[in-house]
Amino acid sequence: MSIRAESVEHRVMSAEQRFTNNKKQMNRYYKNIFIFIFVAPAFLVLLGVVFYPFIYNVVISFSNMNLRHIQDWELVGPRQYIKVFTEPTEPNFYVIFLKTVIWTGVNVFFHVVIGVFLALLLNQKIKGKGIYRTLLILPWAIPQYIVALTWRGMFNYEYGSINIIITKYLNLPAVEWLKSPTEAFMACILTNVWLGFPFMMVVALGALQSIPHELYEAANIDGASWYHKLKNITLPLIRPVMIPAITLGIVWTFNNLNIVWLVSNAGEPSDNTHILVSFVYKAAFNLYRYGYAAALSIVIFFILLIFSLSFMKRTKATEAAY
């Protein structure tokens, strides 16, 4: 074959190749458009209900919006942020922040411990497993509002069932649950622990069921003890599921307004049972301090953002387990 014929052939081939390449590109382009079309409605909704309010919130956190300037507000710089950190409110930002950390830490700790423990039990071969499982998920199925108010009733000094149990059956002195700051805070925590463990239990149960049986069989052959199996098989393998759940749990608990607000009746006694979100709520809607509340909520957002990112990074939550 002459050189000329070869080069013609080459040109024909490359034209063909170009054509297929173009076609591929077009295909990719159309595919992208389709992806875009499918994502667009959700994205628009997100734009409306997440991004726009968020940016609006950032803007008013730099403004003087309050009762007297609700329609004619103007930007005033970081004044509200300075107030968040320096205003002598009772209790002040740092105390409430500390309480929020305790609130979140204690709650999530018990959610996970109780949740995983119950999941381990439910993962065994026991009779009536379905019934137990349904009963244990119940706290989750009842509306939070009802749960909070029912628990508030149960914490009553004279007529609440908790004090009746304490005094009648345990022969201990009655506790003034709702009247003293520490006890009231404990009452909120108890309620939320009860309310929160089913979620962790369900997640842990799902994770446990996905662990291959062969691993335990191999461990049995090796003569591993119950503790060693838990430490070396169960916990590492439920970790990738539990870490995101814990992160979520922390964010939810940190921002759980309902329980604190309803059990303690809006921070009672004496505004001593506030966590950051209930404090924001009070600032914004009781005293119409919108700028201040917006600044405080941005602070909360960054606390949670920084925490979540570092927690995920440290625990390598996004890495595969197998």
Next chain:
Amino acid sequence: MNQLWSIILLSLVLFFSCSRRVDLNRVVIWHQMRVDERLILEEQMKKYMQLHPDVKLEAIYKETEELRSGFIIAAIAGQGPDFVYGPSDQVGPFQVMNIIKPLDNIFSKSYLDSLNPKALTYYKGQLYQIADKLGNHLTLVYNKKLLQHPPQTDQEMIEIGKKLTLDKNGDGKTDQYGLVWNYTEPFFFIPFMTGFGGWVMDDDGKPTLDNNGVIDGLNFIKDLRDKYKIIPKEADYNVADALFKDEKAAMIINGDWSWAGYEKAGIDIGISPLPKITKTGLWCAPMVSPKGFSLNKNVPEEKIELVVNVLKYLLNSENQLQTAILLNTMPTMKNLYEDPLIKNNEILINSQRQIENGRPMPIVPELRAIWDAMRPSYQAVLGGDKTPEQAAKDMQGLALRKIAEMNE
């Protein structure tokens, strides 16, 4: 690419066309009425719709706080209901935020004259609310089965309270209390404060909480609980309410909104004005406020005629009489005061006596800061963490600071 842009454009149009258009034949009311009240309102609205088939009335219930914050947000965004219904103290903040319309020029003078002047809430010289109920006030409610003659003075109240606080089965625990009320909320503290000569603010809206009225009032409540032991150790609204309904309390301090519920629970109730404090010679005076309708700023001119018509219908004598009889609340149409059904109603007569002893609730927004400032110290006194003297001082300081924060 054009295709892409047209899709984006279309989605945006769809997205923004979701917003509500003004419907000139639909009148919406947001309210915070309790169930009994709500059912009557709905029934009256239904009757109106039967008379005017082209008009649609809608009542939406929201809890008091949610109603306020929701209405503020909606009205500022140019939306919201046509009417917002609630106690008169919401007029202050709404007016300051410029989200309600003055009503002076919308209703004729002769119409307004037909109403009790107490039903008309003016703020800064203009009318902003027209009430259908007067009162919203606390009184002494007693169970006639347990008590025939309600106390007239604080001393009598203590005596009767002691007699009626009983340990029936001898287990060392009280089975029946003489008196109960929600004593975690400062609104319920006002009668004691006024009985001892105090009040929440002066004419300029400045708080006046550091006074003997507050100190003596706090001491009095502490004595009722710790010295005379005629009230429970701990009682919020629900607990007090349940105790009275279960006949485990002979007397309760509660508002006119609660009476119908007690009757429904089968309790033969009597109403009596809160007692006189012997030391000062003053009656315990609760806050009294009308409850009524305000008009959203965003209601367009062309709809005014309809909304006026609707409100006049809801406030007419026939409807007010029905509400008054069913709920034992004080109507606002003057001509009803001569109606035998109102004139001879024992509960309403005593309720009226209490209203006369009461003091109008201030409608300035500052009251909100005062409640917020009173609550922590009030609860701290009852929890034993503060002396009444310290509490009065702290309440005043906090109120001043909160008002400054609110108004900055």
